[in-house]
Amino acid sequence: MITPQLLERHAAFWKGRGTAPLIGSMAKKHWSKNPYPVGAKDLICEPRMIQAHELELRRLIGVKDAESGGPPGDLINPVGIRYPEAWMEAFLGCPIFASETSCTAKPCHSGCGETLAAFDREAVFGSAWFAKAKESVATGDTLAGEALPTRQLHLRGIIDMLTAVMGETNLCMEVYDNAGELDRLAKTYAEFYIDAAKRLLALRKRWRGGCVSTWRLYYPGELLDYQIDASSLFSKEQYEEHFLRHDERVIDQFEASIVHLHTCGLHHLESVLKIRKLSAIEINLDRESTAWEPERIIRAANRIQEAGKSVILVGRLNRGELDGVISKTNHRGLAINNWFAEEL
Structure with a gap:
């Protein structure tokens, strides 16, 4: 139950108080195969390309968990x-494929020059995909009514936008072969990102005067969720040279923000902590990867808090691991979004 006391605890999270x-459980169903709904009745299991007009938003948006x-x-x-x-991938012109396990983009360009020449910011804002995004915000607000929170x-x-448009291999080659144009393209995308995110956040009806993150945290004001998954392709030095600024x-333009990292991207932690205005870092606990190590996660969480930022841990922890994290971390500015997996 959402009480004024709980919202006060969420507000305190951002201040390191x-x-x-804050500890919450994740439902196992979010990890199961889930055929993708399109149109009034159809479901997609095997990957196929979709268009904006096929999205039936009332089938895509969930209300029951919030209720x-x-x-x-x-x-x-x-x-x-x-x-x-x-x-974002759809806004940039990538073909979008849906299936029972994912919604992914295919690259649409091969290099920075070609991508820059093709990008038309105003055309994006007039596109069917951006119109569908705005419709999604409005539909979510309608379904939520006055009482329920929306995200x-x-x-x-x-860096994920660049990877989506050009593909991993081409982006890696551009770092070596075309750094100047890569910088211009990244700057262009940053300006577009700020504009697009601001427009969509402005459309979203505020709930209790604030926003709710993808990672289930309430902030009493403007909040940006941000991710840099593709940074894992690069060394710490390359990320700082080509992408960090x-x-x-982007993050400097928003009141509060969360950056999403995976355990395999923690070599960028010190770089990300240099972003002065960043509010929190979310770490996805990829225990299937060789980067999974509970003590490493604990060290990272403590380092984030030492730097004056809050930390969110998301993933599967058994009871012993959860107790270990709680006993070895600072409870101020800490949230854990956990799936209790008894088989672990």
Whole structure:
């Protein structure tokens, strides 16, 4: 149940205050195969390309978890799209493919010069995909009514946009062969990102005067969710040289922000902590990867808090691991979005 006291705890999270971590459970169904709904009745299992007009938003947006309170705990379950999203990739012209396990983009250009020449900011804002994104915000607000929280659309960050448009291999080659044009393209995308995110956030009806993150945290004001998954392709030095300033440029324009990292991207932690205005870092606990190590996650969480930022841990922890994290971290400015996996 969402109470004034719970909202006060969420507000304290952003200030590094509070006496106990915010802990919530994740529903297992979010990890199961889930055929992608299109049109009035159709479902997609095997990957196929989709168009904006095929999205039936009332089938994509989930309300039940928000109405029921969802999985137990301290985190907030907002009304929002229950399926994978690829909004930013679609805005940039990438073909979008949906299936029972994902919604992904295929590259549409091969290099920075070609990509810059093809990009038309005003055409994007007049596109069918951007219109559908605005419709998604309005539909979510309508379904939520006055009582239920809604979350913003999930928009990938600059390095993920570059990877989506050109593909991993081409982006890696451009770092070596075409750094100047890569910088111009990243700057162009950063300016577009700020504009697009501001427009969509402005459309979203504020709930209790604030926003609810993809990661189920309430902030009493403007909040940006941001991710840099593709940074894992690069060394710490390459990320700082070619991409960090563009991420900072975006984050500086928002009141509060969360950057999403995976455990395999923690070699960028010190770089990301240089973003002065960044509010929090979310770490996805990829225990299937060789980067998974509970003590490493604990060290990262403590380092984030030492730098004056809050930390969100998202993933599967058994009871012993959860107790270990809680006992070895600072409870102020700590949130854990956990799937209890008894088989672990």
